[in-house]
Amino acid sequence: MRMFNKSHKLDNVCYDIRGPVMKEAKRMEAEGFRVLKLNIGNPAAFGFNAPDEILHDIIINLQNAQGYSDSQGIFVARKAIMQEFQSKGIMDVTVDDIFIGNGVSELIM
Numbered sequence: 001m002r003m004f005n006k007s008h009k010l011d012n013v014c015y016d017i018r019g020p021v022m023k024e025a026k027r028m029e030a031e032g033f034r035v036l037k038l039n040i041g042n043p044a045a046f047g048f049n050a051p052d053e054i055l056h057d058i059i060i061n062l063q064n065a066q067g068y069s070d071s072q073g074i075f076v077a078r079k080a081i082m083q084e085f086q087s088k089g090i091m092d093v094t095v096d097d098i099f100i101g102n103g104v105s106e107l108i109m
Contacts, residue, residue, distance in 0.1 A: 051080050073100030 025035045036046050044050075050058075055072060057076040058065075078098040085093045 050077075054080055072096075072098065 016070065025037065029035050054074070054077050057074075059085050075095065077100055080093045081098050082093055085091075
């Protein structure tokens with residue numbers, strides 16, 4: 001079996017779903033702080049739901065969604081992110097500047 005070495009770009013990247021970050025989160029919860037654990041990749045559990053425009057486009061395009069999406073992510077989702085930035089006065093972000101994925105690991109270049 002051929003071995004593949006991890007890219008050196010990932011040398012300082014850690015995956016702390018367990019360990020010191022989780023221990024600190026538990027300590028804070030014990031002190032009464034509300035901690036949102038987004039490290040497991042399910043923001044919907046905390047009320048961060050997809051906008052209606054994205055849900056609508058998913059339904060419309062489901063028939064054509066038999067393979068992978070664009071490597072930058074679904075266009076309408078990237079457009080919604082751009083519009084959110086623009087609503088906050090950040091006008092120099094374009095759809096082409098935005099990359100989305102299923103988790104940070106797949107977005108590391």
